[in-house]
Amino acid sequence: MNKLPFFIANAVMLSAGYTATVQADDAALLKQGEYISRLGDCSACHSIPGKPAFSGGLAIDSNLGTIYSTNITPDKEQGIGNYSEQQFSDAVRKGVLPDGKRLYPAMPYPDYAKISDEDMHALYTWFMKGVQPSAEKPPKTDLSFPFSQRWGMRFWNWAFVSDKPFQPIGGATAEVNRGAYLVESLGHCGSCHTPRGLGMNEKALDSRDATFLSGGNLNGWEVPSLRGLPRWTGQETVDYLAKGRNDKAAVGGEMTSVVEHSTSYMTDSDLKAITAYLKFIGGNPPAPAVDEKAVTATENKLTAAKNLSTGERLYLDNCGACHFVTGKGAPGVFPQLDQATIVNADDPGGLIHTILAGAQQPSTAKAPSTLAMPGFASRLSDEDVAQLATFIRQGWSNKAAAVSADRVEKVRKSLKSKE
Incomplete structure (x- = not known):
């Protein structure tokens, strides 16, 4: 009996099985990367109605002037299609582009610096393989002098940005630490809910400082403190993030976009983890009694x-x-x-x-x-x-x-x- 065809047949089946496994793993990684992009709320700034997803062009008002979001599709001319994974990570976590150009912190890289390597890998894979390339060219950010001198961001980063990875809270539960990771890194909640210093920097980047998430002001809106959320139950917080409403309040202002593009896509376990963390850090007095x-x-x-x-x-x-x-x-x-x-x-x-x-x-x-x-x-x-x-x-x-x-x-x- 000629056994060669048998070995060939087995080799083909083994190869097919390996390919199926690789494809399944790739699919799982893409699914994780898409979820990470939701946690990071990438769509809110890099997608606008009537344009391809993630092709940029959103006008972001800042104290420096108008900053336009960039094209982050895998297009090789207008997007990030030529980025290596390390270059992608440097842009997201450090605000540094492959050519050395510095991003403005309208891109919340001071918070994204804490994104884990695992999540960064999944995010990169999804943007390169799961997002449709677009040659859309968004408007160019052109700030007045001296803010147009991006090299100056090197000193701003030195003064206000930390490259330390996420630090779990000692003695806290796994759920609280999961919430801390989401809030402090991908969720970049501090970029709106933490007061800003004279350099327009977030005064704190994690809960070790009592000013973290203690409230601020954004585009004429007073942004509330998130520390403890004493007026809401845990379920009311989960409902607000998942639905944009609870039995006491409804979203407004910038938070509407956050719920629409990000928190409403989060798993129940992640929403509960965020709630557990916000309750854990406390810091606000209970609401006054009803008169x-x-x-x-x-x-x-x-x-x-x-x-x-x-x-x-x-x-x-x-x-x-x-x-x-x-x-x-x-x-x-x-x-x-x-x-x-x-x-x-x-x-x-x-x-x-x-x-x-x-x-x-x-x-x-x-x-x-x-x-x-x-x-x-x-x-x-x-x-x-x-x-x-x-x-x-x-x-x-x-x-x-x-x-x-x-x-x-x-x-x-x-x-x-x-x-």
Whole structure:
């Protein structure tokens, strides 16, 4: 019997089995890389409506001027198709391009520096093999002098960026440390929720410093502290990140994009890990007790609808149908106004912005319905908005400062400049 065909047949089968295994491993790596890209929220900055995914072109407002996101598809001319894995890692984690050019920290590489080698490998594989190349050429970032001198970023990085890998929290559970890794690295939550220094740097990059995630200001919105989240239960935090809404609040401003492109795609275990970490670091006092007498007084006056102030009348005419005389809204549908963070913020810019421009909750897998609040810029004057915002900030058990028409005018001008 000629055994050669038998050996050949076995060799072919073994080869086919090996190829299938390699392809399966590659598929798993691509799936992991796509998930890592969601954790890093790459799409939010590098994809814009009407253009190929990840082809860049998003205009990012900064204190330095307008910065445009780049094409990060594997196109060899306009994108990153010629990058080696090390060059890709240096761009993401160090803000250094293959030609030595320095990125501006609108790209959150100070946070991405903590991305693990394993996750970086998966991310690189997915961008090179899982993303469609595009020759789209985004606008070029052209800042005025001296910010146009990118070589100066070398000194900024030396002063404000650490190249240390992620450091687990000693004594914390595996779940808390998973949350810490996600928040401090890929999630780059500190880039918005940590206050900035004189050099426009994040004042802290991890929870060892009490300023980390203690709040800040972004494009005229007061960004709340995430430390402890004392007003929300763990499930309310998970719901907010997964759905863009919970029984108390709904997303607005920049956070809408974060939920739409990133956190709504996270696994339940990762959402719970983030929540566990934020609860673990603590740092915020519990919410003040509800002033039941003040709440009842506001409810009764709005219900009677007599001898109303201008702000109270405007509230009934424009807001009462959804947020009700109780100021509690509808759980999971219309956000609560009594004791809401955006309402009681020291800077009322976020509230004013929402009244003028409205807001729309994103459609997510776990909450596909899209709920929108109309903007009232066309029907309310600056003085009207000031009176309405003042009532909301001082009605029920809210005790925030009054709002001036001048402050409303500034927000309105800012919105018009972006039209």
